[in-house]
Each structure stands twice: as C-alpha cells, then as structure tokens.
Amino acid sequence: MNLVVAVDIGGTQIRTAVYEPNDSTPLKLQRVESQALKPGVYERLVKTIEAVWPGREQVTAIGFSSPGPLDPHRGIILATPNIPEWKDFPVRAKLSEHFGVPVHIDNDANLAGLAEWKYGAGRGHHNVLYLTISTGIGGGVIIEDRLLQGYHGLAAEVGHTIIDPDGPLCGCGHRGHVESFSSGPAIARYVNEQLAAGVKSTLQADPNLSARQVADAALQGDALAIAAFARAGEYLGIGVANYLAILDPSIIIFGGGVSRAGDLLFKPFEESLRKNILHPRYLEDLVITRAALGDDAGLLGARALAELRTEGVKIPP
C-alpha cells in the first residue's frame, strides 16, 4: 500500500489522518487538543499519529503542517508563538526516526495554499496565489504546479510586505505591512481609533472589539464599520496588485475568517485592485474566489506535500 499519513498541528488541535492514493476520504482520522501551552506537545503529537498509524510497511511518507516560522528544507520548527515549547525543534528528524519513513514539513499557510491547488478552489490552475485573512495575513504560492518555498523556506509571506512606510504598526514590529491594514485586528483597531477621534458609530470603543463585530455593525448600515472594511479592502487591493506584478497567477483564493465578510471587504478590494494593477492584462481570465476547503486544508496540504515529494523518488513499476 502507498499510504500517506498527514499531520496538522495548531495552537488548538492536533489532527492526523491516513490517506490512500486518489481517495479524498481518509481511512482514519484523529483529532485531539494540542494543549500547546503545556509541556509534552511532542509526546501528544506522536500518540495522535500512532492512533492512526497503519504500520511502517504501508506508509510511504508523513506530511506535516505546523504554524511557522519553520525551515522546510532542514525540517525544523524555528519558533512558533503558538507552541512555545518548540524552539529550533527538529521535528522532521524526530518523527522520521520514530516512524521510520520520510517526513516532509511546511507551514500551515503554504500547505493550505497547496491543498486548495490540489483539492480545492485552485484545481486545474498552475499558478495560484492563496491568501488567508484572519488575525494575521498569510499565504501560499504555487508556480507552475510547484510550491514556492524559497532558499530559506521563508517565501510567500504575503501579509508582510510594506505598502506604506508611514502605515500602522504591524504585529511583527514593522510598519505599513498589508497585515497592518487588512487583518481582523487591523480593522478593529481602525474602528477604535476613529471612535477615539470622535467619529459616531453604533460600535463602542473596546480593546477586544473583533472584525466579526465590525462586520455585523456594517451589515446593519453603520457607516464607520463599512468604512473600516472599505479601507481594509482598498489596501488589500494595493498589496495584491503588487503580488500580481511579481507572480502573475491565474487565480487568487481567499481563506480565513475575515474573508467571510464577503462584499464588505471584496467589493472595495476589487475596485482597488482594478485601480492599482499595473496593467489590465493581469486581470484577463483571472479568477478571484473563496477557499473551498474548510478546517481540513492543513491536513490535505500536508498530504499533498508528502505525495508531491514522494513522486520524485518513486521506484518505477
């Protein structure tokens, strides 16, 4: 059997699954809480893999998805804020030694992009730009059917390019990144700033304000809430115009909670993209769509990575 074991670890859950080739339904699936702030994350991870493990002879590879930053070439988790126990953690070597099969790793955003390309909204496309917009902005890029990883494995950081050197402070400490304008917290922060400046709204100043609450107010007609999404969409359009000039994909796929705001965000986004794109030719036949895969995008991306990397070393029949 040529089974692939997929692993997706996040701050909340560890998911593991076993897949047969050409079958999208897993043979087995396991979900447990990662309890990422408590010791023993790696041991819980191993147990959750063992819970689905079909035996070493059956498995060609393990695919592994984790929050970044990580080094996919060396198989090391560098320092992910979601799992404080893991610093320069050689997860590939450890899992590979334990289970006796090759392990391939990459970060969750890259692998969600890879999953959308192979199983989701991007099927049939060869050049894909995937962006996930939630508390941060991340992404994954497929170029001619290959995942863009980069020399250090740090490519496709689509939330962290500067589009205004005098822009707001980003969570990463830099100024004017796309994420500092268009992520969920950026939308909420803008509303709080405008409220503090005296702008009238049905919303109340609140350090815990969420983009979801702003979206609800916008749907009720609140002008400030609508303006907050319009601003996020406008700057997102500038960032994406830049990415098109560099990458020239045939499809843009949006995932993440904030993208559920729909037209509130995407109407101003598309208007901004049309205004800021270097040349209208980039938009010819360009598909702009929402992610098709749900919470299993990380698992499916880990599976896709393992299958892609295995193809290269398959022994011919």
Add this chain to the structure above:
Amino acid sequence: MNLVVAVDIGGTQIRTAVYEPNDSTPLKLQRVESQALKPGVYERLVKTIEAVWPGREQVTAIGFSSPGPLDPHRGIILATPNIPEWKDFPVRAKLSEHFGVPVHIDNDANLAGLAEWKYGAGRGHHNVLYLTISTGIGGGVIIEDRLLQGYHGLAAEVGHTIIDPDGPLCGCGHRGHVESFSSGPAIARYVNEQLAAGVKSTLQADPNLSARQVADAALQGDALAIAAFARAGEYLGIGVANYLAILDPSIIIFGGGVSRAGDLLFKPFEESLRKNILHPRYLEDLVITRAALGDDAGLLGARALAELRTEGVKIPP
C-alpha cells in the same frame, strides 16, 4: 549539430549569434542598428539572423529577446514603446515559419536575469532575483532553476509595485512604484524638485539632468546629490525587502547603468534592506552582487531560454 541561434533586439541594436552547446564563445556574431523607429524592422531582423544562420539542419531552436511587454506563451510582442511598428506582432510564428525551427521568446529583463543565473553572477544559485536599474527598473526571477514567467507572461515586474500610495508618479502612470523612487530619472527628478524648493547644490535645475551627472556631483561631495542617491537606495531597500518576503532568493543581482553608482546607492540600500526586512533570516547567506555579464546578457539569455526549452523536448539518444 545542436546549434542555438540567439537574437536580441532593442531600440538601438539587433544582435544575433550562433552558439554550440557548452561553449560560451559564439561561432558567429552579428550586430546592426535596429533603426526601430523606421519601417522594416522585421525585415532587418530576418536579414541579421540570416547573416549568422548555419542552415536549418544544424539549428535546434531560436531564442529571442525583446523589450516588453510581450506574451512569451503565445510568442507575441504586445506593444513595445521601443519598436512602435510592432503591435500585437506574432514574432514567434513569423520567425518559426521563416526558419523552420522552434522559436522561444521572452523580454530582455527576464532573459538578462536568466543569463546571469546560467552564465553570470548567479551561477550555482537556484533562486535568483535580478534587478536592472536604469531609465526604468525591470527584473527577472529564477525559482528552483526555472524562469518565473507567470500565467500571462507578465511576472517579475519588480519596478512596478507600490511602496507608497502617495509617492511620486511613475512613468507607467501609477503612483509610488519602486521605479518612481529609484530609477535614474527618479533620482534626477528629485534633485530638480529640491533645487526648485531652494535647496543649495552645485547642480543646476535642468530638465535633462541625468543620474550620471548627479552621481558625479555626489562623488564631489554635493550634499543634495548624495541625499538623492540615499533616498533612491532607501526606497529600493523597501521594495527589495518586499521581494525577499515573497520570493526568498539566495542571491540578488543588480544590473543597469544606475547600479554603476556603487556605494552611493548600495550603502543606503543595504542599510534600508536590513531595517525593512521582515526577519534577519532572509539575509543569512544572501549574496548581494553586481551583474557579471555586459551588453551580451540579452543574447546569452535568449540562448539559455532556447536551450532550456529544447531540453524538455529532446529525443532520447
């Protein structure tokens, strides 16, 4: 014989050459004036190829470099300002029909990048960012030993991403592009603006002022001229920090006349890059260097493209 014929057409010259595999010296080389503003450019092009043509049986492919924008997938020159006669001009089909061999085309900046990767400063690297800084800013990107072209063939427009929505007007009509801050004309324009605002300098306001003249004044200690290059370098650092976050190359290669200004531009550039880079890891082992190939980069890039595309279809021995 597996000869490749390389063609490089620009606003000034048409160059053609014939190369043997694994030999960097052409068997034959021809240069003529393109007289690009006069009718008959295509006929002059054909004659200049015929002047080196070794016979159809000897040639595996023609590689063709031209100013853009062009569509490398369909083999069409869309509308290059340097050759006004060519609008939606199907150069690949015409040359292929005339000479009876496959023709592969791409724009001069992409192919200069490809040439630097294969024969120049980027040899041995797999992920290359090439930028040429002169009257405009263009570039070429190599990802895992493949030229980044994009779905429409419009990728790697590294001069035309927005780094400040309120920035100067770019030659392309948009605002705040890297080119509008850091190209030769952008440097000269900044000096003229500062002179008009009353800043003292050894330079005189002059609509024909060149970046070369500004560089000469800077080398003589002129404070405004030094500041003009410092500003160009600072914004170039922002743009390149963005490209590293997306592409994560192992080498950046600078070509073009303005890059000959050396430290005047590159000291402030490197300082800005260090300040604006998302994370210092992008800079680990990163090579920043000058282009190694001179005026023949276009020819060598056309040759490299033809060889790369031919490898894919070679009949096994």
